[in-house]
Amino acid sequence: MVITLTTDQEARLNALVVSGDFASVEEAARALLDERLAELGRDVDGDLAWAKPLVDEARAAAARGDVLTLEEHRMRNAERLAALRK
DSSP: OOOOOOHHHHHHHHHHHHTTSOSSHHHHHHHHHHHHHHHHHHHHHOOOGGGHHHHHHHHHHHHHTOOOOHHHHHHHHHHHHHHHHO
């Protein structure tokens, strides 16, 4: 199958390669397409099996104490917003 990208799509993929996010335009296109197809699949069938590894990882982090309190989270976001407004 041959897929023709728009100039904008190709430029965006090239930018991802230049920034080091992907090794090639083809790799970037495949990864982004896989990601989007997975998102569409979730919406269609409602299967949340994809989330189990993420939930397990979050639970393990919480068990290690690797968490932020709500107040710490709010302070961090306030600091980030202040830095962006400068």
